[in-house]
Amino acid sequence: MPETLPPDSVGLVKPQTVIFDAPLTLQSGRALPSFELVYETYGTLNSTRSNAILICHALSGHHHAAGYHSMDERKPGWWDSCIGPGKPIDTQRFFVVCLNNLGGCHGSTGPQSINPETDRRYGPDFPVITVKDWVQSQVRLADHLGISKWAAIVGGSLGGMQALQWAIDLPDRVHHAVIIASTPKLTAQNIAFNEVARKAITTDPDFHAGRYHEHNTIPKRGLMLARMVGHITYLSDLSMGEKFGREMREKAFKYGFEVEFEVERYLNYQGERFSENFDANTYLLMTRALDYFDPAKDYENSLVDAVSQAKCSFFVAAFTSDWRFSPERSEQLVNALVEAGKRVCYAEIDAPHGHDAFLIPSPRYMDVFSANMNRIADEVNA
Numbered sequence: 285m286p287e288t289l290p291p292d293s294v295g296l297v298k299p300q301t302v303i304f305d306a307p308l309t310l311q312s313g314r315a316l317p318s319f320e321l322v323y324e325t326y327g328t329l330n331s332t333r334s335n336a337i338l339i340c341h342a343l344s345g346h347h348h349a350a351g352y353h354s355m356d357e358r359k360p361g362w363w364d365s366c367i368g369p370g371k372p373i374d375t376q377r378f379f380v381v382c383l384n385n386l387g388g389c390h391g392s393t394g395p396q397s398i399n400p401e402t403d404r405r406y407g408p409d410f411p412v413i414t415v416k417d418w419v420q421s422q423v424r425l426a427d428h429l430g431i432s433k434w435a436a437i438v439g440g441s442l443g444g445m446q447a448l449q450w451a452i453d454l455p456d457r458v459h460h461a462v463i464i465a466s467t468p469k470l471t472a473q474n475i476a477f478n479e480v481a482r483k484a485i486t487t488d489p490d491f492h493a494g495r496y497h498e499h500n501t502i503p504k505r506g507l508m509l510a511r512m513v514g515h516i517t518y519l520s521d522l523s524m525g526e527k528f529g530r531e532m533r534e535k536a537f538k539y540g541f542e543v544e545f546e547v548e549r550y551l552n553y554q555g556e557r558f559s560e561n562f563d564a565n566t567y568l569l570m571t572r573a574l575d576y577f578d579p580a581k582d583y584e585n586s587l588v589d590a591v592s593q594a595k596c597s598f599f600v601a602a603f604t605s606d607w608r609f610s611p612e613r614s615e616q617l618v619n620a621l622v623e624a625g626k627r628v629c630y631a632e633i634d635a636p637h638g639h640d641a642f643l644i645p646s647p648r649y650m651d652v653f654s655a656n657m658n659r660i661a662d663e664v665n666a
Contacts, residue, residue, distance in 0.1 A: 299391065340443035
């Protein structure tokens, strides 16, 4: 962390918490009697309340998207490269909201929260959450903030799914949907990766059927493995090769099974760090929400009919090296939007970073993203 804040930073920010006392009925049929959402805001809401942007986070994301919580914080929010003065999501022109989703582990009501019916942690009793459920909880937040219509809803990966669901379910409350490195539904391969990750967690001896906190432990090994598997899918072969190649920690082979290659060391580090900061039950919930996402299912499996409900314009972006949510998946969505007669811009960006490219400020990506957001800002301020 520098001694002074960068001029294009949103600066020091403070999370806020809102409590919703009215029950929230979920897609599963279960209901939460009440819930809390943690969120942050950047920029200023204009007098007509027309310049609000909702940022929806991906699987392991949270509400802290930009700026710093203190001068001692080493790294800014997870999308700081894109949110701030003069950045693609320009806080001199937009009022930006980012929340920790329901079921999360960074302050919003989730498995680590106290179940009011039992006075102990929800743990595995927390209900399965879907993308539609997240949208309904986000509607409550929008109403709390007095935002009747978002200038744009923006998300990458799982965040892009939420933007699409908003556009379909609440067409009168979205001007623009910005969907980056996402998909209208998971492939069988993606569901398979999620199942491997979940199995790594649930078969950890320290999982204790999801009640690990009652045993004063966490399924650390399972979480590490889940993150390692996931992280491999977020990177491209090219980016891993450029970053690590076959570099070794020492020159000679040890002829054993300890960590010898730099890529092994990196994956172990990522897994270790993740296991200390993310809740296992939340990971299970998030990956299942990914699996279940398929808005076409409510419209006799017709994606065209699903997106026909939307009234907003769309910006869809994909990255050439993203094999987790490949450009073909984005093109499937774009083709459905075109067939449905919707306004849509599509950009396939040549970037070597794999699925993680939506988090990396490569020049071409920033140019395209900025051009789209500037058009939206011009509309808002017209």
